[in-house]
Amino acid sequence: MRGYAEKAVVWFGKEARLEFGAWDEWQQAFPEDAGTTWDHLLHNTNGRIEKVKRLIDYQPWYDSLKAVYESVVDLIRI
Numbered sequence: 001m002r003g004y005a006e007k008a009v010v011w012f013g014k015e016a017r018l019e020f021g022a023w024d025e026w027q028q029a030f031p032e033d034a035g036t037t038w039d040h041l042l043h044n045t046n047g048r049i050e051k052v053k054r055l056i057d058y059q060p061w062y063d064s065l066k067a068v069y070e071s072v073v074d075l076i077r078i
Helices: 002-012 023-029 031-043 050-056 064-077
Strands: none
Touching: 002 064, 023 031
């Protein structure tokens, strides 16, 4: 998730200023979001596809970051 944040902020001409926070601190600071965040981290479907690329020569059109970028650009246009 940190990698996404570091790359996404550049799309808006900014520099990432991130610092690590312990999970306990996150739960206390954002109790209304903690359950959803934990569920997302636990069940994140963004898996590695190297094996599929090797076995069946799968060549995806998008990587996950490019897909997110295009989605954000489209949302900004709305």
